[in-house]
Structure formats: C-alpha cells, structure tokens
Amino acid sequence: MEITVYSLLIILGCGLVTWLPRVIPFVLVRKIRIPDIVLRFLTYVPLCILTALFVQSLLIAREGQLPQINYEYLYASIPTILVAVITKNLMWIVIAGIISMSAIRYFLY
Incomplete structure (x- = not known):
C-alpha cells in the first residue's frame, strides 16, 4: 500500500x-492556581461522564417512543454495583461486570 x-x-x-x-x-x-471550589467541581466530572455512559447503555431509544430498559444490562449492573459499593476497587468492579454479563448472556440469552 x-x-x-x-x-x-x-x-x-x-x-x-x-x-x-x-x-x-x-x-x-x-x-x-486553580481555586479550591473549581478543583472540587472537577472531581465530579469523571463520575458524571461514567454515569451518563452507564444510563445511556441501560436505555434503548427509538424514535417516536419512550426509552425502554435494556434488561440484559440492568441485570448485569446489579451485582456490579454491589461489588462497587462493597470493594470500591476498579479491578473488582470490572471483573464483576464481565462475569455477570457473560453469565447472563450464557444462561438467559
């Protein structure tokens, strides 16, 4: 080429x-030098972005209809959120999400 x-x-x-x-x-x-209030505000930006991506994947948007829930992702997010609350460790959260999603796709779909 x-x-x-x-x-x-x-x-x-x-x-x-x-x-x-x-x-x-x-x-x-x-x-x-950035003021402390701006620094505190900026600490929430990654959380907001991740929440927006998370909610966007949970909802299925079709033109002319209300958004519908993607139950496959909703079921996988429940154990993932529990692991996130308990461990607060990103590696365990990702592993829990992968395992729960693969289990749901294997057993339910």
Missing part, C-alpha cells in the same frame, strides 16, 4: 488536533 504526502499530512494533522486539547490544559494548569 502506498501512502501519499497528502495522506501523511492528514494523519499527522489529525494526530495533532487530537493531542493538543489533551496537553494544553496540563500546560495551563501548571502556570495558574
């Missing part, structure tokens, strides 16, 4: 556009 200069420039440009927004905040944060 031959790569042209144009294709190489597109790939490098996409890489730069992807890389810059991830690096610039770290450079700026080193130079300024």
